[in-house]
Amino acid sequence: MSAADILSQTATPGPRTVEIDIEGMTCASCVARVERKLGKLDGVSASVNLPLESAVVTVPAGISNQQILDTVKATGYSATLKHDAGSRPATNPHPGATREGSGADANPESAAQEHKAHGGTAATLLPLLVTAAILTIPVFLFSMFTALQFPHWGWVVGILTLPVVTWAAWPFHRAAAINARHFSSTMDTLVSIGVSAAFLFSAVTLAMDPMLTAHGSAMEGHAPLYFEVSAVVVTFLLLGRYLEAKAKAKAGDALKALLELGAKEATVLRNGIEVKIPAAELAVDEIFVVRPGEKIPTDGVVTDGSSAVDTSLITGESVPVDVSVGEPVTGATINTSGRLLIRATRVGSETTLAQMGKLVSTAQAGKAPIARLADRISAVFVPVVLIIAVVTFGLWLLFSLPVISSAELQSAFTAAVAVLIIACPCALGLATPVGLLTGTGRAAQLGILIKGPQVLEDTRTVDTIVLDKTGTVTEGKLSVVDVVPLTQVPAADVLRLAGAVESHSEHPIAHAIAAHAADAGTLPEVTDFTSSPGGGVRAGIEGRAVLAGRAGWLEENHVVLTAEAKSALIDQQQRGTTAIWVAVDGEAVGLIALKDTIKAGSEAAISRLKELGLRPILLTGDNMAVALQVAAAVGIAAEDVHAEVLPEGKVAAVAQLQADGATVAMAGDGVNDAAALAQADLGIAMGSGTDVAIEAADLTVMGNDLGQVATAIALSRKTLGTIKTNLFWAFFYNAIGIPVAALGLLNPMIAGGAMAASSVLVVANSLRLRRFGR
Template sequence: MSTDQLPTSPPTRIVELDIQGMTCASCVGRVERKLGKLEGVQASVNLPLESATVTVTGSISDQDIVDTVHATGYTAQLKRPVRTSTADPALEGTDPVHSDHLSHGGTAAQLRPRLIVAALLTVPVAVISMVPAAQFPHWGWLVFALTLPVVTWSAWSFHRAAAINARHLASTMDTLVSIGVTAAFLFSAWQLLADPSITEHAGMAMSDHALYFEVAAVVVTFLLLGRYLEANAKQRAGEALKALLSLGAKEATVLRDQDGRRVEVKVPADSLVHGDQFVVRPGEKIATDGVVVDGASAVDTSLITGESMPVDVGIDDVVTGATINTSGRLIIRATRVGSETTLAQMGRLVSQAQSGKAPIARLADRISAVFVPIVLVIAVLTFVGWMVLTGDLQSAFTAAVAVLVIACPCALGLATPTALLTGSGRGAQLGILIRGPQVLEDTRTVDTIVLDKTGTVTTGKLAVTDVVLLGGLDRTRVLALAGAVEAASEHPIAQAIAAAAPGHPPVTGFSSSAGGGVRGTVEDGGRDVTVVAGRSGWLEENGVVISDEHLTALQDQQDAGSTAIWVAADGHVVGLVSLKDTVKDSSAAAITRLKELGLRPILLTGDNAAVAQRVAEQVGIAPEDVLAGILPEGKVQAIRNLQSEGATVAMAGDGVNDAAALAQADLGIAMGSGTDVAIEAADLTVMGNSLEQVAQAIELSRITLRTIKTNLFWAFFYNTIGIPVAALGFLNPMVAGAAMAASSVLVVANSLRLRRFGKG
């Protein structure tokens, strides 16, 4: 067979959409089904991000896809690449998820005034209707007037969604809310208009009248509260990308040829092009990825790699944008700019991981997919049955309204918001932030937790842990000599050694070599001593002989996961100063607690294997559960690998390098002592820096989820019992309203038990 005869597969392309108007899981399912009916089209719709990723293998056009969504009853538009300015290529294409989401993120702002109005009017409505002592002659007319704006203007989003769904012969929770609220209000208004004197007396118990204005108002207010909290969570989803991209340098000092000489010119960092040479002084951020062409220094790469120890760089070494030059002056040639940089690629990783999350199927929505149409059918059948059997219009309408009122999801509306508010409020007291109700579902099935080492299991800061004596001096003198010369250096390792030797003598004749070490004269025991501290090559340059015995001691320290610095006095080695990123005091106990919760802890780090294994041994993580030398891209792949093996993965981290992995994980947990981007990419945030809070956060989330499920059970239990009773005419709307109120009280009381979490 010739190559011309080989079958060719149709080209595949990805179309990304922003979709507005979806309110629940059934909306997601409807859009996916409609798009799936197009030839060669597969769609994944994300409800929290109001987006869809559509894979097209056929000849369907982008406009066909948009038109299909419109025909389903929702609005859609193709995503546009983000570009904050015409000279900002670094941002172009890095945020396919949140570009339009951020611009139309006024959803919460639109709900806020409706919620405030509903709450302010509902309080007096509920008090007057349910507290006889608060009533006055003809109080029903005031309650009617106060309820009207609540069930019309405040509840408009529910009515609008119900109308759109009805146009497509579909129903959601909005349908039941709209019908229930409308029925309760119209029935009450009908009763009041039919008998204007029904509330002419004050001090009426609920059993003395057939008005249910408070039912309609309370339903709208609490469901608006839940919708508002959800909208807030959606808006925050885009901040991870914004925080990540803002970490890059804003300016660069570029070398330009002018009048036959080279001058330094300040330019915006996003205007750099391939081949530009720019200067980076100590303390400045490296503007973009490149290669060192002149100078030597130590670069703090912790923002990108998570490594606690700065990396020494010299000529021809590769450096990464957004990392920090800590010591010497560098001249760097730009090799990757704009969307090619490591930082921009990390931005895309976060975006892709977030957009790839499965749609959140809330429990209430799943139940309502069956519950709503059944209730509507029962209400209609009840009305028709009573008319056929009795011919009594009032009895038929009363029975049908009783079905709708008792089915009206007041307790259902309370089930999630009250538990979430109470649980998240208690969590805030304990320093735990829960992003939203979808997080609680994620904690239920998590069986594996991946822990970033630096800053999560460890402190993230180098500290002197040991001094190996190799000469005739004692520990105090060796450390004092090293601290004296290192105190004059700005290198982070030098600063850690100086901090471990307070009160060290002054140094004179100081000199240093970037990436090598330091040298100076220090007074010791009444005489001047020439002290050399640094790496092996630096000692050799200064005529210090390192014996095989000395090298064995160095190897032992390195095998133990330490960074070791030589110290020599007057040409002879006197010791090694060992530094480590120390393990947090609470980490071992926290990992034991995580195991008790049924989680398998895995240590993930960019550090070398020796360091990682030593830390794992200290905190009780099995050697086979250590993944070392992992770069940011590798962290995301490690999470994916675990997920592909069937694990439900939680990830705990604190650095920018963890942001994409936090977003990819089924449950992302950020340590509050870390970076904003890690916190924004996570589902749970612990505001302290202790792993024990991570275990506590998972436990609180699981208990809150159990509370919500219990609430939902009771919210539907009385429906299951009450609906057939109401349909048979044994339950008038007044009693139905009382049953619904009792269910609501039960749900609230159950939620308030969460306030005792963590006490005693």
């Protein structure tokens, strides 16, 4: 699809999600204005992210991408298309959505210039900051220390200040002018007006009284000039914005590092010859070679060889995973030992790494409910501040009546300028998105994907966690320990038939039975295979109808279970095994007994979940005897065990807990967990599970360790706590600073420094999340 096609797209089957880059935003007011303007388009909703300088826009059919871009530009900012996700519904974005080309802006050079004018990157700000600092130092010294003053020093100071308030402060003035053209205002409006007012007041004062500083240091008191206020405020604000730009770039390092993990080259086999190609050119089903020490370039299945694969880059787990023929591998992981031949199964945007990047990016671009408060305030904040500044100036003069002296006029002016400068809502605009950016980035480094900012709010209120047993608390790698024949059918035939029918199922139990049976001999062909999640499987084998599964599944298929057969089942359950029925032509012919092992870290993980205030509940389709043994081993109370639960029963169990007043999280990894994950207030998918489980979840743990679930909840709560701290201090700063300035108790220079410092402190507080778990 060409850029022109993307831009003109209007005929879409339903709502779609469009991501755009927006250049020129500087504060929360900018964010609120863009969202408000886009929201006026019929059916359009937008979430704008300040530190990422991007927006995720939900667009209905009939609205083109060009209309979205034009609306943003009409608001006063530069907008370019990041990618169009028209192929995926807006309500359930697919994590592997393809990125289309950008270049939607008709004038990239103009866009870059506008971005620079609005503040831009640390590199574009540095020359302005250095120039302002060099000129501001003498301005400040000459103005504040009478010992350094000389005849007509005011004119020298004014001339030195002029480049600072014009060229160095140009980002503020240009942004203010653009906003004024659209009858709106932002923090740049406050800065531009405050700095310009201080300079012009001083210039007019000096022009009206050329002899004001003619006597140098012999002059008594401080001359009514505020050149140093203009220069120092601009320098402080440029310093703050420069530090912000560097810190915001650092906050996004985790996502950038994640996206750069992939291998750059791949060695493919073509006509028996090894050929090196860029990894991006790999095609599905192509065979490629990975030698020891090399990164696996894309997701695939091993076709030859065996090795141990270091998956720490993706899962956060340090122990290498053994792989052999037929087992899946993930792109960006490292082959540590043997030579592998791998068939590519996913390439480009469909790979696990690309999906991780997409999920992290989507989460960072979203907006937590807590951020809406800041947005509502910022929408009216700047106009209110302008009014407060005017009222402050007026009241100072009013209280000076009937005679207004020059000193009182200076005091009124100083108070009004201090109000304008101290009120700039930079910290308010950065409080939520920078915290979210850093927290989700750190989570990605730990192998944890947070699907959206709403998840942070959910983790705060969760008090109960439902844990699926197989694959979550236990290894999920069952092994056959016994085959119990119930009729004249030999145990070997029971195993052979069970292995054949289970070989077409994705369930861990089925894999274990099929693998064990295959080791014992060749499996027969299977026809008419059907599966019932949580029940069992059925197929035609050698002209016979073979079933394998739970007792209820057999009974649904009219298989009668004798008293002797049920006694054999009870005997296996008391031994702590999981027993699967095998029936042939309507008769139960045997039991396959399997046993699972508890994951090494499950007990410690459940203990940590309890420390986080969560009540763990074990939910399983297995029998009660096995479930109770597992629960006792990991520290879950017997009354919190729900066994022999079907998939629909898992949903009902979660719903019942919610009806009883619990806020429920659930961790699971299989197809039969997907519905319950969606039902839970917080769904947590174990990354070793199926795509459908991951898609249904709010949090995804890329590894197999239950301890990562506890880490995910702890980090989410820590991120939310950081955001709340940021918002508190941002609100507190403005709430205290404005009245102090209005009362004339705050020098404009100190106000400028404090405003810049508040933004840097908010970002620095957020960056502490990068050390989480270290």
